[in-house]
Amino acid sequence: MANGQGYGGANGYGAAPPQNPYARNPYAQAPYGQNPYAQPVPAPPPPPPPPHPSAYPSPRPEAGFPGPAPRRNRLVVLLQFLLQWIYAPLWILALVAFFVILILADNVGGGSGPSSDGWLKVNRSFIPPRRLRAELTGRPEHWERYVTPILARRIAAAEAAHAAGDGELRADHGRVVKVGLPLRLYRGLGAAGVVRLAERHGWHGSASGTDAEHVRIARHFPAPAALNAPSPQDPPAPPGTPWGPQPVRFAPLLPFVFLLQIVYVPVxxxxxxxxxxxxxxxxxxxxxRWTVGPRAFRAEFTNSPAAWDRHIHRILDRDATRELARPATSYRGLAAPDGSFLRRVHLKRATYRGAGAHHALRLAAAQGWTLDPAYTPDPANSLRLCRPDHS
Incomplete structure (x- = not known):
């Protein structure tokens, strides 16, 4: 065919598809995200090699806690370590002699003593052998190895104190327990390193009380989910149970305990x-267990219900009067948005031993006192009560 479109022609069947002469438009925009005038982007630098397994992660002072403190002079550390075995025993003997003089002196001068008890703390200037290596090398891993067991012991003691009723109360009935460490225990680790170790135990750093010489960590414990305790209207708890009456001591022995406790308790x-x-x-x-108070002597000696009731009322009234005398402004941090707060009293086991914690709870409920929701009940040792009030 003359036009070249026949079979086998230049543009015939089986030929290559025709090219559009206007396909390459110099004014056509590049697809979205592609810039025809963009310069080639250089390849990113290779990542740094992973640190050696023994490398220590440096603390983060920017987190709000100081980093490692300046390292002490090695010669001073060695001299202190060697001389402490001489001056520490002499220091202790001098303190003992000083207290003996105060006890035996007929008249002690009225001058005010030192404002701090630092001169009594011999251990503050004592370097134990376990800390000597960390002081000499200054390496953070050596300081971490030294302070880790100390921190674990103090955290365990603080958690045990919380279980026994310690801790700073909050408005939600939870309690905050705090632990502090002096700089001498973590100098080469820094406060940020101590906070990192505390986070492994579920604790966190506390800015309050933390400075260049101390670090403070804290943990918030929520209020108990439920109080497993009987109601004041329930039947009396049987004797021998945690909420029931506890065995009293042998009555003829109480007078000897009352007299001899003046000697053996101080000893x-x-x-x-x-x-x-x-x-x-x-x-x-x-x-x-080993002492008896003058107020509880008659109740335990006679072990009569009326005597125990009088004793419980006497102690409860005394503590309640003292608690109600506190101004409402002292509960400002514990008050609810409507201004209500809880007043709290604490009865010891010796107050209700022969009557039982349940009976003491019943007597307290008649005055508006109930179990404190911030504490897990421990009737065998104490009874914590609260009463709502409004400012």
Missing amino acids: YGLLTFWVSRPEPDYWDRWGA
């Missing part, structure tokens, strides 16, 4: 003051 305290007690309320429990 026991002086001989065991250095012992670390796992229970924060150890002395309350020890006193309920």
